[in-house]
Amino acid sequence: MWKLYSRSYLAHNRATRRSITAAALAAAFFLSLVGSLFYNFWVYEIERITLEEGGWQGRVTVEQSGAALDETLDALARFANVDTAALNTGLSENGVAVIDLTFRDLGDAYADLDRIREALELPDEAVQAHELLLSRYLVNDPQDSSPSLLMPFYLAVLGAVALALVLLIRNSFAITMQARLHQLGILASVGATPRQLRLCLLQEAAALALLPLALGTALGLAACSGVLAALNAAAAHVAGRHTAVFQMHPLLVAAILLLSLLTVLFSAWLPARRLSRMTPLEALRDGAAESPALRWKRRRHARLLALCFGIRGELAGNALRAQKRSLRIANVSLLLSFLGFTAMLCFFTLSGISTQMTYFARYQDAWDVMATVPGASLDDFSLTEPLRALPGVEDCTVYEKAQAQCFLPAGAQSDALQALGGLGALDGSAVPLDGGWLVDAPIVVLDDASFLAYCEACGIEPALDGAVLLDRVWDSLHSHFRDPLYLPFVQPGTEALTLAGDGGAALGDLPLLGRTGGPPNLREEYDDYALVLFWPQSLWQELGAAWGLAPAGAATRLTVRLLGRDGITQEECRALQTAAAALLEEGGYACTIENRIDEKIANDEMITGAQLILGAFCLLLAAIGLANVFLNTRGFVHQRRREFARYLSLGMTPAELRSLFWIEGAVVAGRPLVVTLPLTAAVVAFMLDASHLEAEIFLAQAPVLPVALFAALIVGTVALAYGLGARELLTGDLTAVLKDDSLR
Numbered sequence: 001m002w003k004l005y006s007r008s009y010l011a012h013n014r015a016t017r018r019s020i021t022a023a024a025l026a027a028a029f030f031l032s033l034v035g036s037l038f039y040n041f042w043v044y045e046i047e048r049i050t051l052e053e054g055g056w057q058g059r060v061t062v063e064q065s066g067a068a069l070d071e072t073l074d075a076l077a078r079f080a081n082v083d084t085a086a087l088n089t090g091l092s093e094n095g096v097a098v099i100d101l102t103f104r105d106l107g108d109a110y111a112d113l114d115r116i117r118e119a120l121e122l123p124d125e126a127v128q129a130h131e132l133l134l135s136r137y138l139v140n141d142p143q144d145s146s147p148s149l150l151m152p153f154y155l156a157v158l159g160a161v162a163l164a165l166v167l168l169i170r171n172s173f174a175i176t177m178q179a180r181l182h183q184l185g186i187l188a189s190v191g192a193t194p195r196q197l198r199l200c201l202l203q204e205a206a207a208l209a210l211l212p213l214a215l216g217t218a219l220g221l222a223a224c225s226g227v228l229a230a231l232n233a234a235a236a237h238v239a240g241r242h243t244a245v246f247q248m249h250p251l252l253v254a255a256i257l258l259l260s261l262l263t264v265l266f267s268a269w270l271p272a273r274r275l276s277r278m279t280p281l282e283a284l285r286d287g288a289a290e291s292p293a294l295r296w297k298r299r300r301h302a303r304l305l306a307l308c309f310g311i312r313g314e315l316a317g318n319a320l321r322a323q324k325r326s327l328r329i330a331n332v333s334l335l336l337s338f339l340g341f342t343a344m345l346c347f348f349t350l351s352g353i354s355t356q357m358t359y360f361a362r363y364q365d366a367w368d369v370m371a372t373v374p375g376a377s378l379d380d381f382s383l384t385e386p387l388r389a390l391p392g393v394e395d396c397t398v399y400e401k402a403q404a405q406c407f408l409p410a411g412a413q414s415d416a417l418q419a420l421g422g423l424g425a426l427d428g429s430a431v432p433l434d435g436g437w438l439v440d441a442p443i444v445v446l447d448d449a450s451f452l453a454y455c456e457a458c459g460i461e462p463a464l465d466g467a468v469l470l471d472r473v474w475d476s477l478h479s480h481f482r483d484p485l486y487l488p489f490v491q492p493g494t495e496a497l498t499l500a501g502d503g504g505a506a507l508g509d510l511p512l513l514g515r516t517g518g519p520p521n522l523r524e525e526y527d528d529y530a531l532v533l534f535w536p537q538s539l540w541q542e543l544g545a546a547w548g549l550a551p552a553g554a555a556t557r558l559t560v561r562l563l564g565r566d567g568i569t570q571e572e573c574r575a576l577q578t579a580a581a582a583l584l585e586e587g588g589y590a591c592t593i594e595n596r597i598d599e600k601i602a603n604d605e606m607i608t609g610a611q612l613i614l615g616a617f618c619l620l621l622a623a624i625g626l627a628n629v630f631l632n633t634r635g636f637v638h639q640r641r642r643e644f645a646r647y648l649s650l651g652m653t654p655a656e657l658r659s660l661f662w663i664e665g666a667v668v669a670g671r672p673l674v675v676t677l678p679l680t681a682a683v684v685a686f687m688l689d690a691s692h693l694e695a696e697i698f699l700a701q702a703p704v705l706p707v708a709l710f711a712a713l714i715v716g717t718v719a720l721a722y723g724l725g726a727r728e729l730l731t732g733d734l735t736a737v738l739k740d741d742s743l744r
Contacts, residue, residue, distance in 0.1 A: 017208060024209035025216040026627045028260040032220020033227075034620065035256050036248065040228060042136065044244045049133050051242055056088075056100035058113050059128040062120070065095050072120065073099065081105055081112045106139045198273060205268035206261075213260045220256070221248060227616065231609060309663055312656060315647070316663035319640075327668065333625025334714055335672040341618040341710050342680045345703035348611055350687050353697060355603070363596075367523045369562040369577045371584060371593040376558040377550070378537045383587050384447050387560060390579050392572060395563040397450040397522065400556065402549050404507075405500045406441040406531050407433065414488035417473060426476050427529040438500060440530040443540075443549065446520065451536035460514035464538040469497070471515035474528035482692035486517065489531060497531065499547065507547040522561055560584075560591075570597045622710075626717045629668060633725040644729060658726050665722035669715045 062072055069087070076085035076099060083102045091098040101116075103109045110129060117127040131141060138152070225246040232243055305313030320327070373381075378400055388396035413422055423430045423437050431438040446454065448464055455462040472486040479485035490497075496509040510533070519526060519534070526532045535544075544550035564576055573595040584591045644657055688695055 025212035028213045028216025032217040036224035058101035330625045337622035368564040371560040373558040377556040402443040404441045409436040416487040445540040458516040464536045466511040466513035468534045470532035661722045661726040669718035
């Protein structure tokens with residue numbers, strides 16, 4: 001009987017079949033797309049970390065070699081959870097062995113590393129966990145108060161999408177099942193039990209959903225492959241980027257199919273459970289009035305719609321209130337998608353303006369090629385002149401950095417600084433010490449030729465027996481970081497500074513050749529409350545090691561800055577980078593080298609990629625909301641036939657009936673736009689105030705066109721959904737609906 005009843009009902013109600021099929025297809029597609037995207041992003045992240053930092057999960061450093069090292073390797077391999085223990089030959093040197101570990105059960109990795117440290121009696125710093133890699137497996141250090149939240153965020157988003165799809169499909173099933181309420185009441189009155197009614201409705205849902213689930217899963221996987229291909233194409237010019245490869249695991253496909261099927265069945269079970277609990281009399285009574293708008297009991301007036309459209313606005317408002325629960329997902333999804341899209345674009349626009357102003361525009365003439373040479377120092381670097389002689393080089397500076405402290409007596413501060421209350425009034429972290437201040441004193445050591453040129457540019461008598469002080473401190477009380485106001489730091493007659501070591505112990509007096517308000521033309525940021533010192537190489541060789549300021553061994557790092565001609569092209573920049581890299585490699589130096597133009601292009605492409613990913617997520621939210629609008633509009637068509645037939649019998653014309661759909665569609669599409677724009681304006685105002693940017697600068701680059709296109713997409717799609725619903729409803733014979741009381 002149930003098979004005959006279900007087959008007969010579905011055969012004569014194509015709209016119901018289409019609604020349930022579309023809901024199942026949408027659920028499978030979105031779940032497949034989101035699930036496969038997150039899986040591929042996760043795999044890509046694991047591959048990237050492995051390529052850049054290695055696939056080790058734990059690392060042990062011991063001062064051993066020979067037989068002792070072999071015993072340590074055997075001892076590590078005997079730990080039950082240790083999968084592999086291998087010597088890292090690239091990092092092991094001079095009797096210090098670095099052993100890389102992998103584990104069978106990553107969940108116990110941190111506990112096993114603690115056991116290894118205790119068993120081998122090693123200090124804490126000798127045992128290290130690969131925190132970044134482990135966090136991608138949802139394994140975090142239990143002692144870490146701020147663990148990585150990237151993977152939990154991914155899973156939360158996936159769960160939110162699944163929940164939204166459950167509610168979306170549940171609304172579709174609720175609409176179709178509500179239309180059958182009268183029929184189910186008749187069946188219950190002749191002896192059908194609630195369990196039989198639920199089973200019947202679930203069987204129908206499963207029969208209609210199986211094929212759409214398989215098709216939707218395949219379409220979602222294909223869409224994921226297309227998204228990865230688009231991202232690879234957009235980031236094709238990013239140097240050193242690992243290409244993303246679409247990967248599909250059989251367990252992933254099985255999980256998506258199972259999750260989609262459970263989503264559909266659970267969505268169908270929710271309204272089926274509610275309907276099966278109704279008594280036959282309640283079902284017969286509530287099923288008599290098929291239109292949700294006619295069942296609306298609390299007649300609250302839609303004042304704004306009535307004011308704008310009269311009685312048609314009142315009727316449309318009643319209908320929208322009746323569909324409030326079924327349109328909830330659409331309203332929330334459209335609001336969040338449009339708000340997220342506009343806020344994201346505004347954020348990236350502001351970030352791009354700030355980056356351009358504070359980095360690329362600021363250092364436009366400071367560098368074209370930069371090379372970082374770890375393990376090298378100016379004392380033993382012999383390629384300064386060959387680098388300066390490379391074709392196309394207008395200026396070359398080789399420098400290294402160190403850190404020191406300086407004791408500054410209170411009276412040695414400038415009059416302008418003392419008038420504001422001294423250094424403590426500007427820098428809350430300043431350390432008072434014996435009537436003065438212990439001030440950070442970063443040191444930048446320039447090669448002699450560059451230092452002499454810097455002295456000449458500052459109007460200081462060139463010499464190599466003293467340093468130059470960057471004599472400025474930021475007046476944070478009367479200016480902001482976007483347009484800082486600097487004051488002199490020390491008294492005009494200051495000819496030497498007392499450098500201090502740890503704890504403020506004096507190291508010696510550093511002679512000053514002069515003071516200046518401008519640093520050399522380098523791509524460097526300097527502390528606003530520090531006494532920055534520029535040393536020549538000759539003075540550094542004399543005093544740096546003697547005072548214990550010069551770093552030793554692997555801690556040293558040399559920077560090479562090359563500046564080409566004005567208007568240098570990308571090809572010339574790359575040629576200069578290649579020539580400098582070849583020269584450093586011939587000299588036996590391993591280095592990291594970059595050029596300004598390619599870095600800007602890579603930065604722009606990374607921002608574009610981030611915008612594409614976040615924009616795709618916003619589109620996904622919008623698609624869920626718009627799918628809900630389509631399912632809701634098409635699902636309510638059958639129920640609203642009686643409502644519109646009554647309106648027609650009262651004298652309303654077909655054009656007036658059609659206008660009801662347009663009013664409802666305008667409210668559904670306009671609500672997220674009206675709510676979002678003021679919120680976005682408030683967010684932008686807050687970001688402008690926090691970044692101290694003028695509104696005119698932002699408005700000149702405001703993302704008006706993308707926001708307008710996104711809004712047009714929402715409005716157009718909602719209009720299409722309501723237009724199709726109006727066409728299907730008004731092209732039928734509404735007069736026969738009032739006389740129709742069949743089970744079909």
